[in-house]
Amino acid sequence: MNxxxxxxxxxxxxxxxxxxxxxxxxxxxxxxxxxxxxxxxTLADNGFQxxxxxxxxxxxxxxxxxxxxxAAARVLVAVSYDRNSRLGRDESxxxxxxxxxxxxxxxxRLCYISTTGVYHQTDGRWVDETxxxxxxxxxxxxxxxxxxxxxxxxxxxPWTVLRLAGIYGPGRxxxxxxxxxxxxxxxxxxxxxxxIHVRDAxxxxxxxxxxxxxxxxxxxxxxxxxxxxxxxxxxVIRGDxxxxxxxxxxxxxxxxxxxxxxxxxxxxxxxxxxxxxxxxRRELLPGxxxxxxxxxxxxxxxxxIE
Numbered sequence: 001m002n003x004x005x006x007x008x009x010x011x012x013x014x015x016x017x018x019x020x021x022x023x024x025x026x027x028x029x030x031x032x033x034x035x036x037x038x039x040x041x042t043l044a045d046n047g048f049q050x051x052x053x054x055x056x057x058x059x060x061x062x063x064x065x066x067x068x069x070x071a072a073a074r075v076l077v078a079v080s081y082d083r084n085s086r087l088g089r090d091e092s093x094x095x096x097x098x099x100x101x102x103x104x105x106x107x108x109r110l111c112y113i114s115t116t117g118v119y120h121q122t123d124g125r126w127v128d129e130t131x132x133x134x135x136x137x138x139x140x141x142x143x144x145x146x147x148x149x150x151x152x153x154x155x156x157x158p159w160t161v162l163r164l165a166g167i168y169g170p171g172r173x174x175x176x177x178x179x180x181x182x183x184x185x186x187x188x189x190x191x192x193x194x195x196i197h198v199r200d201a202x203x204x205x206x207x208x209x210x211x212x213x214x215x216x217x218x219x220x221x222x223x224x225x226x227x228x229x230x231x232x233x234x235x236v237i238r239g240d241x242x243x244x245x246x247x248x249x250x251x252x253x254x255x256x257x258x259x260x261x262x263x264x265x266x267x268x269x270x271x272x273x274x275x276x277x278x279x280x281r282r283e284l285l286p287g288x289x290x291x292x293x294x295x296x297x298x299x300x301x302x303x304x305i306e
Contacts, residue, residue: 003206004026005074008069010076015113016076020046031048033051035052072213081142097146110157118140118147126276128229165196179245179249195235229275233291
């Protein structure tokens with residue numbers, strides 16, 4: 001069924017803009033929020049209805065097109081934390097979501113973007129929607145609290161949580177330029193990367209919205225049934241990922257050096273697990289456009305690397 005109900009993208013970043021593009025191509029009217037003046041103009045140039053919006057600032061809520069949204073409109077919440085914000089991560093991310101839920105109609109189909117960073121496992125084991133979550137990093141803990149807020153405040157409304165693996169795609173392949181230039185990679189060579197191409201991540205959002213529209217949809221269900229981990233079919237050892245970039249670009253094999261003790265990549269690598277996407281493939285996306293990092297990189301690396 002072609003679903004062309006209105007779309008509101010709250011947080012039109014890398015993923016949000018891709019969702020907006022796919023939604024607009026299907027005939028939907030797309031509203032997209034941003035804090036950035038430059039991105040505002042880009043969104044308008046792409047045919048979307050841009051909205052200057054900061055979900056922590058009550059004054060900007062008058063800009064949201066709440067009365068214009070059609071019944072059962074589709075809402076994506078993909079707001080990244082602004083590290084330059086005067087607010088802490090919890091106050092910004094959880095507080096902002098609380099503000100938003102206070103004004104959104106209860107019948108909108110809401111998709112919230114969380115992260116596989118909620119999983120704490122460090123021994124390379126497989127994790128899925130049923131696995132325990134005790135994240136050591138603040139970002140993972142904040143996303144878990146935001147997930148819980150949805151369950152507490154909208155127990156009988158249609159919403160879905162997508163726990164995304166690392167997103168890559170055109171213009172976003174971590175360290176690709178360093179690999180091609182032969183610069184050493186300040187990263188552990190071991191440990192698993194869990195990845196998802198941005199187009200497949202966006203397709204998962206659209207599929208989640210569709211699932212919420214197709215009867216029977218019992219919204220009075222437990223939180224776990226609303227969760228999906230979103231990654232491709234082939235978690236990859238970190239060093240093998242960079243070696244594949246080098247192979248496809250005809251560059252020398254990468255060299256690795258130890259990152260600084262407080263570097264984000266070191267902290268991320270402490271959580272070592274493989275996400276199992278069986279529920280995603282069973283219920284949302286039976287076939288990924290880019291099922292593993294090799295074909296995903298082949299798509300992305302066709303363009304020049306900056």
